[in-house]
Structures are given as structure tokens and as C-alpha cells.
Amino acid sequence: MTLDTNNDNSPNQTQQESHPKKPAIDIDDAILAAKNKLLEQQHDDGHWVYELEADCTIPAEYILMNHFVDEIDDETEQKIAQYLRDQQNEEGGWSLYTGGDFDISCSVKAYYALKIIGDDPHEEHMVRARNMILNHGGAARSNVFTRILMALFEQVPWRATPFIPAEVIILPKWFPFHIDKVSYWSRTVMVPLFILCTMKPKAANPRGVDIRELFSIPPEDEQHYFKVTTPLTRAFLILDHVGRVAEKIVPKFVRQYSIRKCEQWFLARMNEEYGIGGIFPAMVNVFESLVILGYKKNDPIRIQARQAIEALLVKRGNTMYCQPCVSPVWDTCLASQAMIETETEENVTAEIEHALDWLKDRQLSDEPGDWRIPRPNLAGGGWAFQYSNYYYPDLDDTSMVAWAMHRTGKEQYIEPIQRAANWVAGMRSTGGGFGSFEVNNTQYYLNAIPFADHGALLDPPTADVTGRVVALLSLADKEKYVSVIKDAINFLKSDQEEDGSWFGRWGTNYIYGTWSVLTALELADEDPNQAYIKNAIAYLQDMQNEDGGWGESNDSYYPPKHRRPFESTAYQTAWALLSLLAVGEAETDTVKRGINYLISNQTSDGHWYDDSYTAPGFPRVFYLKYHGYTKYFPLWALARYRNLLQNKV
DSSP states (O other): OOEEOTTOSOOOHHHHTTSOBOOOOOHHHHHHHHHHHHHHTOOTTSOOOOOEEEOTHHHHHHHHHHHHHTOOOHHHHHHHHHHHHHHOOTTSOOBSSTTOOBOHHHHHHHHHHHHHHTOOTTSHHHHHHHHHHHHTTOGGGSOHHHHHHHHHTTSSOGGGSOOOOGGGGGOOTTSSOOGGGSOHHHHHHHHHHHHHHHHOOOOOOTTOOOOGGGOSSOGGGOOOSSOOOSHHHHHHHHHHHHHHHHGGGSOHHHHHHHHHHHHHHHHTTOOGGGOGGGOHHHHHHHHHHHHHTTOOTTOHHHHHHHHHHHTTEEEETTEEEEOSOOOHHHHHHHHHHHHHHTSOTTOOOHHHHHHHHHHHTTOOOSOOOGGGTTOTTOOOOOBOSSSOOTTSOBHHHHHHHHHHHHHHTOGGGHHHHHHHHHHHHHTOOTTSOBOSSOSSOOOGGGGGSGGGTTSOOOOOOBHHHHHHHHHHHHHHHTTTTHHHHHHHHHHHHHHOOTTSOOOOSSSSSHHHHHHHHHHHHHHTTOOTTSHHHHHHHHHHHHHOOTTSOBOOOGGGGSSSSOOOOOSOBHHHHHHHHHHHHHTTOTTSHHHHHHHHHHHHTOBTTSOOOOOOOOEEEETTTEEEEETTHHHHHHHHHHHHHHHHHHHHO
């Protein structure tokens, strides 16, 4: 199913211009307008879901996938091609987020997708793209994922890719590399990729399109596909070379057994019509693996795998793009938080209850999951991010959902909250912190393997997720979880940046991380007069823009240093305001200016809009735009401010 947003309220930049700012109004009117608009977008079954947009890598890979298996839809291709052209920057390349620097891997994939669709390489936009790619070293300088794709299309030799044979699946757990030692997103992507890189299939490529013009020297002559940056990297590259030599003596039955084990592994995690892991890259690798393993076009498993990918397509006017995944649970719990804030404690509206009941029905219990490997005796109780992803519940979503439920005081949510708290507490990592999906996923040496040039192989504990867990456990049963909360707060103290902020792994960036922590510390009854909290307040004050808002670019992820204030956005302003409101700053001039920014930038339809990317999928290599963030976060901040002032009267 393709999502059609022609009548959607999540406009792109062009559509945003048709939503003029409305005249200045008071805060009650601003809240009411935003609330009413949010309610209009609630689905009949109670949930909210907004577009989740990534960079052009995803739609380009969708096109190339179709040409890999020779399943081409010309109408869809033309719409995606227009989307890719629209995203091309003035210099000729493609970036990972609005205003970002040129990214060679994204640009190579976008160029290849456009050429394979039928764009003439001599057209002006293609010439500009080719020149940008060549000026940055050519397609050989692309990342590992792009080189694997090019190897499948016979554009580079297989030695340009890491040695990741199917036999990896049968390595013992004591071995330095094992799939249980990487993050959920890594293993769901890698296991089907083992099959592709072992069988080395050739893409159907029915139009016979190549991109040799993107290489500064013939790709078969390239000798430096892998950079040696550390002694550990060099050691892994030596092992990579040894593995390629040893591969020749692997018995045929071992190879066949390993491929079968990989197939069984991903078949068990197919996640029905929602796709393995609920994420596009893993879905594509599984689909392509099914094709080369001989699954016929009418096979129910292959059909199901294909449908999961098709469900990610979004139609927008005469263009179309592919989402990396969908975010209904996350959108629903955050929209619920905003809606709860607009009401009195005694008034939980039917719409709020409808949303939370929808979430309640999706809580996981006895379902299988990879998290059970390190925690076999822990009872389930989490929520996934997507409509379904039962193998991989998310501590972040789980904590936010149960937090929203707790705020209603409704008896029907007591049991789900306690189950959630028990599960989350049981997922603590050594040192007191919490990752998003994994326990003790801190095998940092693995980031040096040739495959991991994206630097996002792991899911270690982070401040933003740990803060969310502190919030839930403080609400659920502060006495029961006192030691867990204490250790988590100590982790947060040790993880604080020098300027007082916290790194935001799942939102851009230090403003997001600081919001995640300070709102949790309020619920944990931490004294806001402590020095480390005062330092965080000072950071937020220093980051405020002259217009009263806050903003931060994804540039702050790399180089790893703090950037000065960036152009204000409504959602980042809301994060900063919610942070300051949590630590007793409601009546300060800093907060008042931020509130005025939100009110004055609200559009005539009650919402806020901007074209910025709101979060990293993987910092430095993959970024996301949650279209819902400008819908519910500003509303939450305005209502929270109003409530705090009213309570002081």
C-alpha cells in the first residue's frame, strides 16, 4: 500500500509556503488551534502516524532493488525520479539532510537510480552530479553498503567489499565477532547480506546501465577501497585477506549449511507483512536473498517480503519516496503526551484514552525476541517503534508509552505500566545506563571491522534513552527501583558534556539529549540547584537565538564538537522549553522569549512547519525527518508552560 499525502497535513517545503503565519494571539488560542489540528489527524482507531522521511539513499535503493530483480514499475519510477531531482542541491550532489554537506555515497546511489530510470548522463543535472562525485574521489570512495550494491551490479569487483561469508552465522559465541554482539539493526541487515555476499549474484539490470563514468580510474584497477586508520583496522583487514584465501577450501556442505542457517534466521524474523526489523535496508536484503535463493514470484513469503517494502512508499503530488520505516507507536505516545498536557488531571478525554488503549493492545509479552538471549528469564513488557516489530521492542518507546499512561491515573493502565517498568529495569547495562534495544552492547572494537565504516554497528547505553528510563521508573515505583534509578543518574552525570549538555543519540542533538535528561531528573526529584543541572541550564540559555527560539544542525554530530546556535526550529525550541520548565525556569525571560517564538511562528492551520531533519538514524551517515515533531512537541511545551503558570496563581 502506498501512502498518499496529497491531502495530508505533513507538507513538504513547497506546501509549507501555503500556510502563512497567523496574527499574534494569546497562548490559550494557540494551544486550542494546535490541539484541534492534532485531533483532526488522529486515526479512527485512536493512533497517530506521520511521515518518516530519510535522505535520498532509501528511494534510490528502492529503484535499484527493482532493477536487481527485474520488477520495474515505470510510473512509480518516474515519481521517485522527480523526488530525487528535487532533492539535488545547487552544487549538483545530494546531502544526508537539509543544508548538509555533499555525501558521496548518497550521491552515487541517486545518480545511478536516475540513470537507470532513464535520465541522460549529458543532462545538466546529471553532469553536475557526476562532476561533484569525481571531484570527491569518484564512486570508489563510497561507503561499504554502496560498494556492495555496486558489486551486485558488477560496477566494482567483489574485493571492494568486506569478506562477510555465510559461515559467520555459525561462528561460536566466544569468537570476537558474533551476530549477537551487534545491534538489532546491524544483524537484521547483515544476515541476509551474508547470503548476497557469499553467492555473489549478478543483478538482472535489464537495461544494462552502468556508471563507469563515476570512477576516476577503472574500478578494477582501484587498490585502496579500504582505509587503514588504526592498528586494529589493519589487523581486521589482514584477517579479511586471510579469510578470502581460506574461503577456497571451505567444504561445499559447510557453505550450504551456513546459507541455510542464514535463511532460517531471517525467516523466523520476517515480522509478517511489516517486514524484518521493520526497517527498509533489512527488508531489501531479505527480499533480494529470497529471489536468489529461488523463491518464485508467487511464493507467499516472497510476496509478503515485497508488500512490506511497498507499504513504505509515500506519494506526494507528482513525486514519491520510500520511508526507512514507520513510527506509529512513537508518534502516538508523544501526541498523547501533548494532548494530556492540554487537559486537567481530572479530564482524560475520550481521544486520549482511545490512543492509549490502541497502545495498550500492542504491548509485547511472551513473543520471541533477540533481547531474550542475554535476559532469558526476564518477562516481556515492551513496545516496538513500528506497528509490529515483536523481536525488537524499544526501551525508548516503552518508557514514553508507559509514562503517558501513568499521567492519566487510569486503573486500566496500572498493569501495563508495571510490566513495562519491570522489563525496562531488567534491560540495564553494566554501569547503570540503557541502550535502545540491547544489553551491554559495547564491543567497540567491532567498529574497526571493514564492514563497519558507518560506525553504527552497536547500540551502547546513551543519555537520552537512560533519561527516559529514569522517568518511567521514577513514576512506576521509585522505592522499588531506587538502586536502578540511582545508578542511571550516576551514569547520566558521568556522560554529561563539558558545556553542561547531553548527547542526543536519537534526536538532533545536544538539545534533544538535554531535554531527555532534564525532564527525567524532574520526575526523579533531583534538586535543580545542583551544579550539574545548573550547567545544563546555562547551556540552554547560551544556545538561545535572538528570535527567542532554539536550533541545532545535524552538523553537530560531526566533527564531534558543539556548534553554535543554528536557525531556530519549533520542535527544538519545544525541547529546550520543556527542559527549562522541568527545572523551575518557567518565569524567566529565557522561557518567555521561547514561548513567544512558538506563538509567533504558528501557522494559520494551527501547526508549525520547517524543512529540517530532526534526528539521526545513524549519526554521520543517515538522518531522519519526523514530520510529527512539529505537530506535537510545540503543543506540549505551550501547554506545559501555561499549566505551570496557572498552578502558581
